[in-house]
Amino acid sequence: MKTPVSLGRTPAPAGKPRRISILGATGSVGASTADVILGRPDAFIVEAVTAGTRARELAETAIRLKARIAVIADPNGYETLKAALAGTGIEAAAGEAAVIEAASRPVELVVAAIVGAAGLAPTIAAIDAGADIALANKECLVCAGAFFLSRAEAAGVHILPVDSEHNAIFQALEAENMPAVESITLTASGGPFRQAPIDAMRRATIAEALNHPRWSMGRKISIDSATMMNKGLEIIEAHFLFGLLSERLHVVVHPQSVVHGWISYADGSILAQLGAADMRIPIGHCLGWPKRYPATTKPFDLVSVGSLTFEKPDLERFPALSLARQALSGGNRATNVLNAANEVAVEAFLAGEIGFLDIAATVAETLDHMAAASGSVSIQSVGAALAIDAEGRRLARGVIDARRRLEAV
Known part of the structure; x- marks a missing residue:
């Protein structure tokens, strides 16, 4: 690894x-x-x-x-x-x-x-x-x-x-014990729709989707959090950063956003990183690494949090997690198309063209179109990566336009 x-x-x-x-x-x-x-x-x-x-x-x-x-x-x-x-x-x-x-x-x-x-x-x-x-x-x-x-x-x-989750793993990872890593777990807040019925998610407004309960982020990342596509992308990112297969990369919903990730070792030990939901902490860690600079944030009081809870993600309401694992099994071309389709779908949702649940549906249909297309492009250059990205965007845009034409009939 x-x-x-x-x-x-x-x-x-x-x-x-x-x-x-x-x-x-x-x-x-x-x-x-x-x-x-x-x-x-x-x-x-x-x-x-x-x-x-x-x-x-x-x-x-x-x-x-x-x-x-x-x-x-x-x-x-x-x-x-x-x-x-x-x-x-x-x-x-x-x-x-x-x-x-x-x-x-x-x-x-x-x-x-x-x-x-x-x-x-x-x-x-x-x-x-x-x-x-x-x-x-x-x-x-x-x-x-x-x-x-x-x-x-x-x-x-x-x-x-x-990223707070990958930075947490980076901090908890014992380089000399890399072969003893059993699994890595990334946490997710669950976003604004963690407990929302699927019908409410179908009717979700842009403002509701952007209303993240814990983190202050840009519009695109906030929507990714609401669909949990951000966690799907993080599974792919963790695969490349830490060299583990998909089945050893786990996601749990942790509404308090205090535990950002943990590593399970072969001897039964679990090492986790905890902290406030503040991006200045992982950024400060990277800017100072390998030293640790004094924090520019106020001290975090774990006692004031009171309790920490963890849940399994609902894959029916948040299919983006399964889509990301499906893409990861298909290689970097598939993960590239996944990302391109998601970017196009999020833009379309923010423009009022599609509904909230249509984001993941668009990505799923785009991946199906990609799988049906003949040939593949090996990613050996930036140009090759961007060519696949363009292909994914074209396919996703076609999916959205076709759906809108059907709805207009």
Whole structure:
């Protein structure tokens, strides 16, 4: 079993500021990363920050972090970004190529927090440049896990998981006892529909689906939590990060979101990581690793929680978990299409085109279409991964359009 720690070189000696870049600096993970950095300003030098479309927010973040360059992926945001940075000495750039160039700048650590398959190319560029990766982008592994990790190993870099569940496993994993790992368990809050009847889920509004009971996240990730597709993607991610087969990767619903994950060892021991539902904790762990910096969050009082409960997930109401395992058994092409179809379906739900339960149904039908298609594409490059992603998006869009035509009859 291979772990992120086993990949690569020894980190730079502690004591000097760590130079970092943030890809996806205006999202929820990017904002939490900025909070961690500002809590220890002497520990970090920020080289580059990037964003997709939020030029003003990106400029504000760059100024707060004293970054050297800010890059907006959408070229239409360049003039806004440039004007907002005028007189600061911070360089402005725009376009996908500029994002990749920023990701390639020499730093010790890159926080990869671009949402979706769009994060794959910049993160690979950061790996090729020799930076360790604090990985908050599930899709890099879901879309191209074997290829992604082979590039990391070839470059001699570490992949440090930022997702709270995978970071929990990372912290609890005893490298010298890797062969003794029996199973890994990831926890899920259950989202806003944990106890909702299926009829209520069928009628769910966008606002209800976005109303997460524990975590503050972006819109796409919040919907993934409501469908539990996020946990399905995390099963795939854990498979690649920790080298376990699907049957040894478990999910339990834990509404309090205090226990983020645990490892069951062959001797009967269970090692778990506990903490507040605050992304600044796993981010701080990755930014300081292998050291532990003092927390920028207030102390967590476990006694005040009172009790911790655990439940089996309802696979009938949350079929996304089974779909993810089905895709994982089909290889990286299937997991790539799963992710692409889910992104398209979530966008369609947020646009009011389909209902909440139609998200998983769209993914399921797309996977069926993919299985029926002849031929396959081996993922040996970013281009191959993105070609499969495009195929999955086309199939998913076709499923949605066909369903809407039937409903209109």
